[in-house]
Amino acid sequence: MRYETVIGLEVHVELSTKSKAFCSCKNEFGSEVNTNCCPVCLGYPGALPVLNKKVVEYAVKAGLALNCDISLYSKTDRKNYFYPDLPKAYQISQDDMPICKNGFIEIEVDEEIKKIGITRIHIEEDAGKLLHGAGDEDYSLVDFNRAGVPLIEIVSEPDIRSPEEARLYLEKLKSILEYLEISDCKMQEGSLRCDANISLRPIDEEKFGVKSEIKNMNSMKSLERALEFEVKRQTEILLQGEEVAPETRRWDDAKSITIAMRAKDKTYDYRNFPEADLVPIVLEPEWIKEIKTNLPELPDFKRNRFVKQYGIPKYDASVLTLSKDLSVFFERCAKDYKNPKAVSNWVMGEVLRILKEREQEISNIKFPPEYLRELIDLIDEGLLNSSAAKLVFEEMFDTGKEPKTLLDKLGLKQISDEDAIGELVNEVLANNQESVEAYKNGKSNALKYLVGQAMKISKGKANPKMINSMLLERLED
Numbered sequence: 001m002r003y004e005t006v007i008g009l010e011v012h013v014e015l016s017t018k019s020k021a022f023c024s025c026k027n028e029f030g031s032e033v034n035t036n037c038c039p040v041c042l043g044y045p046g047a048l049p050v051l052n053k054k055v056v057e058y059a060v061k062a063g064l065a066l067n068c069d070i071s072l073y074s075k076t077d078r079k080n081y082f083y084p085d086l087p088k089a090y091q092i093s094q095d096d097m098p099i100c101k102n103g104f105i106e107i108e109v110d111e112e113i114k115k116i117g118i119t120r121i122h123i124e125e126d127a128g129k130l131l132h133g134a135g136d137e138d139y140s141l142v143d144f145n146r147a148g149v150p151l152i153e154i155v156s157e158p159d160i161r162s163p164e165e166a167r168l169y170l171e172k173l174k175s176i177l178e179y180l181e182i183s184d185c186k187m188q189e190g191s192l193r194c195d196a197n198i199s200l201r202p203i204d205e206e207k208f209g210v211k212s213e214i215k216n217m218n219s220m221k222s223l224e225r226a227l228e229f230e231v232k233r234q235t236e237i238l239l240q241g242e243e244v245a246p247e248t249r250r251w252d253d254a255k256s257i258t259i260a261m262r263a264k265d266k267t268y269d270y271r272n273f274p275e276a277d278l279v280p281i282v283l284e285p286e287w288i289k290e291i292k293t294n295l296p297e298l299p300d301f302k303r304n305r306f307v308k309q310y311g312i313p314k315y316d317a318s319v320l321t322l323s324k325d326l327s328v329f330f331e332r333c334a335k336d337y338k339n340p341k342a343v344s345n346w347v348m349g350e351v352l353r354i355l356k357e358r359e360q361e362i363s364n365i366k367f368p369p370e371y372l373r374e375l376i377d378l379i380d381e382g383l384l385n386s387s388a389a390k391l392v393f394e395e396m397f398d399t400g401k402e403p404k405t406l407l408d409k410l411g412l413k414q415i416s417d418e419d420a421i422g423e424l425v426n427e428v429l430a431n432n433q434e435s436v437e438a439y440k441n442g443k444s445n446a447l448k449y450l451v452g453q454a455m456k457i458s459k460g461k462a463n464p465k466m467i468n469s470m471l472l473e474r475l476e477d
């Protein structure tokens with residue numbers, strides 16, 4: 001029996017508004033515990049919430065960018081449950097009337113465009129954070145700074161068919177939200193959180209199988225790995241003729257397994273009812289239009305523009321535009337430059353390599369993009385060969401200094417002086433008679449060897465193109 005994987009994702013995104021969703025407390029990550037709180041977000045009796053207009057604007061922005069219908073009329077509801085990090089014992093959310101519906105994201109799978117549907121986007125508030133005692137301490141403390149921080153929850157249709165597609169969907173979603181500048185989308189800090197529903201069904205079967213919900217995946221990689229594990233686990237159960245239990249499972253990154261947390265016999269009844277302390281959200285079509293007009297350029301659009309404007313391959317453009325910061329970096333480098341592909345090669349090669357190696361973000365890079373452009377200019381001018389350029393680049397990355405200064409400091413300036421190259425060539429010809437003979441007898445590979453010898457004597461600083469042409473000149477005499 002062969003099975004098809006069915007995945008749907010629920011993504012919670014913390015919005016980067018200045019204040020919280022329903023009060024004027026600061027919305028800030030990393031503040032001292034319990035300093036950004038007030039009677040509203042602490043759920044004191046009689047305190048009244050007021051909806052932050054920015055939250056609505058950001059949710060509409062997300063909806064428009066994700067091709068959704070925007071509801072002109074929506075409302076908030078109370079989702080009731082008790083938990084120590086939820087002082088009101090209910091969460092303000094949107095139940096049956098979300099602010100955005102029926103959208104989609106396009107991902108590229110095996111060079112084909114695939115649409116993943118978005119069921120809905122709704123506004124809600126975050127809960128506080130439990131700080132569990134370390135070691136012997138048998139208690140937990142609560143930090144309410146996060147209580148009332150605005151969230152949007154983006155729910156996908158069960159259109160995703162593999163762990164890889166799930167990662168591509170989440171990467172694209174994150175990219176779009178970053179372009180919109182409505183969240184910093186840091187999975188490690190919890191401002192972007194993803195839960196996955198996954199089930200298997202026999203191929204050609206329409207009815208969905210029993211799903212499990214996976215939580216606690218805090219990177220793109222762990223999302224993909226957790227789902228891969230789950231596909232394997234569920235396949236084994238089904239092949240043994242048994243049934244998958246409906247449950248919530250937690251991904252353990254260190255052990256690389258999912259662990260059952262709780263059974264999901266039936267959907268938990270949150271007893272949703274309208275939040276009577278807040279008026280319905282009524283939007284003017286004009287306001288939505290204004291937001292739409294002011295949307296920034298989004299990743300897909302930018303990718304196509306890069307292909308057209310800079311003549312780089314589509315693959316390059318996709319890599320460069322997935323991260324907004326990287327796309328800006330590339331563009332500042334490539335602007336008005338005759339060979340954008342060379343810039344693209346540098347950014348996708350050395351820049352991404354070193355960022356990964358040093359575990360840094362492009363936004364924290366020490367040197368301005370124009371310096372990379374200068375470095376490429378130096379190669380073009382024949383002052384630097386490509387292996388020396390990599391050394392200069394690494395130094396530039398670490399110190400933030402200009403490439404010209406580093407060139408002198410590192411003594412890597414390329415030798416392009418004709419007399420000096422001539423001497424070098426003479427020396428190589430005199431000391432390698434055998435290779436010279438071989439070349440004259442038709443072994444063209446001998447030339448490569450001779451160029452290599454000249455580079456070696458010059459400690460890599462000679463201009464290889466000049467060496468090559470001068471050697472050729474003498475040998476053909």
Ligand SMILES: [Zn+2]
Pocket residue numbers: 020023024025036037038039040041042148
């Ligand atoms: Zn507050």
